[in-house]
Amino acid sequence: MHIRPVVVKTGSISQKVVAKMSELTRNELDALRATFDKYDRNANGSLNWDEFCLLLDELVGDIPLDEKSLAFHLVDSNHTGVIDFNEFSAWWGRR
Numbered sequence: 096m097h098i099r100p101v102v103v104k105t106g107s108i109s110q111k112v113v114a115k116m117s118e119l120t121r122n123e124l125d126a127l128r129a130t131f132d133k134y135d136r137n138a139n140g141s142l143n144w145d146e147f148c149l150l151l152d153e154l155v156g157d158i159p160l161d162e163k164s165l166a167f168h169l170v171d172s173n174h175t176g177v178i179d180f181n182e183f184s185a186w187w188g189r190r
Contacts, residue, residue, distance in 0.1 A: 119184075119187065124184070127183075127184060127187060128180065128184075130150065130153065130154065131150065131180050131183055131184075133150075134146045134147070134149050134150040134153075140179060140180070141175075141177035141178055141179045141180075142177060142178045142179075142183070143176075143177050144167060144176075147163075147166075147167055147170070147178055148163050148167075151163055151166065169186070170182050170183060170186045172185070
């Protein structure tokens with residue numbers, strides 16, 4: 096599954112953020128979950144920084160480290176230092 100990101104310009108920094116999808120089909124949600132689980136290497140139900148970066152590489156492609164960092168902090172909405180599937184799927188447009 097590859098979903099094209101949207102590029103948002105803020106000043107001179109280009110930040111890739113994933114396009115909000117109005118609705119995910121059951122198959123798309125299942126595929127997103129399978130991808131999430133694939134990168135949840137210790138199967139604890141959340142992604143740490145390294146796991147999240149690997150997942151982004153697959154879903155979005157190669158983006159600069161500072162943009163990955165921005166994405167991580169945006170997705171980690173409860174500021175626990177890890178990203179659970181609810182946070183991740185909300186980032187894609189549906190909880």
